[in-house]
Amino acid sequence: MTLLITVFAAVITTVLWYVKSDKNPMMLGTLALMYWGASLMWSIDAVFEYAELGAEYFTPKPMDMLNDSYLGLSVVALGLVIWLVYVLIKDPKGTVRARLFQK
Numbered sequence: 001m002t003l004l005i006t007v008f009a010a011v012i013t014t015v016l017w018y019v020k021s022d023k024n025p026m027m028l029g030t031l032a033l034m035y036w037g038a039s040l041m042w043s044i045d046a047v048f049e050y051a052e053l054g055a056e057y058f059t060p061k062p063m064d065m066l067n068d069s070y071l072g073l074s075v076v077a078l079g080l081v082i083w084l085v086y087v088l089i090k091d092p093k094g095t096v097r098a099r100l101f102q103k
Contacts, residue, residue: 005072010035
């Protein structure tokens, strides 16, 4: 479930980045790369887990699926928080800078 959730987040973010590629002040490419990196990490984890468990890998327990879902959602949320901090620091539209130096 963790892999599935991060892949869906990566695909959705990539599509949004592609649609908005001409005007990309929000740096969606950075968010997409973070999600694709997480997807790559979870896919490697899945390969090693399959090598360890064999066919049992495809029949997870409901509690394990729930835990993996929480972990996947946590990874997506953490990626959003990191991206938000990055966008606020870079301030591509100059909004934060204008508010800070407003008299």
